[in-house]
C-alpha cells in the first residue's frame with residue numbers, strides 16, 4: 001500500500017512508529033526553577049554528533065496545564081539543562097509509570113519509587129540505577145512544523161556508566177538489555193548481538 005500522510009493512512013492505527021523502529025528511549029530528567037524534579041520517557045530520541053557529543057529528543061503535543069509543550073520541555077526552556085537516562089529491560093515498568101499525564105507538580109521519581117543521584121555538571125537529578133546517563137546542556141530548541149512539535153538538542157557535558165556494565169573496556173549492552181520502543185504499544189529488548197566489519201576494515 002501507499003499513502004500520503006495528508007490524506008490519512010486508512011488503517012486502524014497510525015503505522016508511522018512501527019516503521020521508524022526500533023527507537024531508543026531517552027528517559028529525560030529535568031529540574032524546574034523551583035527545584036521540582038521531573039522524569040519522562042521520549043522515544044523520538046537519538047545521538048546526533050560525536051565532537052562534541054550531542055543528542056536530540058522531540059516533544060510532541062501538550063498537556064492541559066501546559067499549553068506549550070510538556071513538563072520536560074518547559075523545564076528545559078527555563079533552565080537549559082536535562083539528563084538522558086538509559087532504560088534497561090529491568091526498568092520497563094518504572095519507565096512506564098513515569099509516562100503518565102501527571103500535573104507539573106508531580107515528581108515521577110517518587111511515583112515510580114526510583115532512587116535519585118545528583119548530576120555532576122548540571123543542576124539535575126538522574127536515575128541512580130540507570131545503566132548510563134548523559135548530562136546535557138541545551139544547544140538549541142527548534143520549533144518543528146505542526147502544532148507543539150519541538151526538537152531539543154543538547155551537548156553532553158557528563159557521562160555516567162554503571163561499572164558492572166563495562167566489560168574489558170566495552171560498554172556491554174547485554175549486561176543490561178536496553179529497552180527499545182516499537183509501534184503501537186509494543187517494545188523490544190536487545191538480547192542478542194552481532195558485529196559487521198565495514199568494507200575495507
Ligand SMILES: Cc1cc2nc3c(=O)[nH]c(=O)nc-3n(C[C@H](O)[C@H](O)[C@H](O)COP(=O)(O)O)c2cc1C
Nearest residue numbers: 040041042043044058059060070071072099100101
Ligand atoms: C516509551 C515512551 C516513549 C515516549 N516518547 C515520546 C516522545 O518521543 N515525545 C513525546 O512528546 N512524548 C513521548 N511519550 C509520552 C510522554 O512520556 C508523556 O507525554 C509524558 O507525560 C511527558 O511527561 P512530561 O510532561 O513530564 O515531560 C512517550 C511515552 C512512552 C511510554
